[in-house]
């Protein structure tokens with residue numbers, strides 16, 4: 267399969283490495299399109315595929331074109347791609363917010379897939395939600411799912427609105443986890459632990475708690491109840507979180523992310 271990735275940043279490079287590592291494509295069949303001659307040179311040094319500087323040289327012949335630039339850069343990209351994408355080519359966009367209708371109209375092509383991955387894709391632990399237009403065949407959808415699955419787990423959603431929602435939950439989610447980890451590391455430092463010790467205490471606690479949850483059929487509430495003894499330390503912490511204020515803060519954060527995804531789609 268000939269794959270073209272446009273935008274060789276965090277996600278574009280993650281995809282390139284992942285597809286090649288999984289032998290879904292070869293380095294020769296994997297193309298990356300970069301924005302500037304400097305970026306062509308930088309990307310070429312990664313040796314994950316052939317690197318191109320002009321869309322007209324690399325778009326023709328690609329079976330699938332992956333759009334991995336920032337949403338704000340999409341209008342300039344659409345202008346560059348004007349008239350180049352053919353109706354039989356698959357377009358897979360991972361841009362937050364940018365809607366399928368916008369992609370269809372801007373690129374003049376019916377076979378569009380919209381996906382929302384996340385950063386743990388870098389180590390094969392990603393979570394990706396995706397959806398597609400009716401013109402994408404079942405066989406093509408399986409091909410795309412095979413590609414996305416090289417980076418972790420995938421879920422197909424019927425409604426496009428679920429892509430904006432997944433952006434707010436799993437797309438941005440790793441940042442929420444790091445936010446909580448950082449707050450606990452700061453607390454550990456305040457209690458006198460050296461930075462490396464604080465990092466170890468917190469990262470191993472997150473890893474252990476998530477793994478325990480994953481290996482059980484219990485809910486988060488069940489596990490909280492097992493940690494929190496009556497009249498004990500955990501109860502004191504949960505009380506200080508303010509009758510659900512931290513929980514509400516996290517929920518409001520996720521809602522703000524979803525609203526931002528929708529707003530990006532309107533720009």
Ligand SMILES: NC(=O)C1=CN([C@@H]2O[C@H](COP(=O)(O)OP(=O)(O)OC[C@H]3O[C@@H](n4cnc5c(N)ncnc54)[C@H](O)[C@@H]3O)[C@@H](O)[C@H]2O)C=CC1
Pocket residue numbers: 272273274275276277278299300301305334335336337339342343346360361362382383384385437
């Ligand atoms: N970083 C993350 O955790 C996630 C990002 N996304 C989405 O993935 C997309 C890319 O995000 P990142 O990789 O983090 O961004 P990034 O900034 O690391 O990479 C974007 C790359 O696109 C290049 N670029 C911009 N315009 C271009 C053009 N016309 N032609 C060729 N290259 C061009 C830039 O030079 C840059 O290297 C965004 O749309 C974002 O919404 C989705 C899920 C998670």
Ligand SMILES: O=C(O)[C@@H]1CCC=N1
Pocket residue numbers: 362433437438
């Ligand atoms: O923050 C963003 O806009 C992108 C989308 C999900 C994760 N990063």
